[in-house]
Amino acid sequence: MSLSDKISNKAEDLGGKAKEAAGNLTGDDSLRAEGKADQVESGLKNAVENVKDAVEDTVDKVKNAFKK
Template sequence: MGADDKTQNNAEKLGGKVQEGLGKATGNKDMEAEGQKDQSKADLKNAGENIKDAFKGK
């Protein structure tokens, strides 16, 4: 289950990077900020997964 969650988190981070890049390219600050928020959210989720893995002994 952890690997699937990490894959989803990485996909969310990649989507955030794309959205941020599109926002920068088009001058859309809201889109850029939303992309940054998605990346931060994915990073936090990954940190949680890493903590869970540490307690499981992986």
Template sequence: MSATDKIKNAAQGAAGKAKEAAGGAAGDEELRAEGKGDQTAADLNQRPTGPQDPSSLLLASDVPGDTP
């Protein structure tokens, strides 16, 4: 993920937080929900995508012959 993408995601998350706060202060549940949605979208965009190395999921105790 590029630095530009990280900045955009952070801005989207901050805007979502502001919308959520404004909706809560005004009693506007729709605006509050929209803010939460924006925050969730920003969080999901920051997660890594693509193939993951399955060996990174193994614990040392799962590897045969590699007991401490």
């Protein structure tokens, strides 16, 4: 995962937490739900990026094994 992806995902997560907190303070269920959804989306993006990184690492290991 690139640094810019990590920063973007973290910003989305923090924005979601802020929306959720604001929704809790104001009693706005829609804002609270939007904040939770932003956090879930950020978590899914992180999970996908982690899987991509793991696959790339595995591919690199296999390539290196055949070079020997």
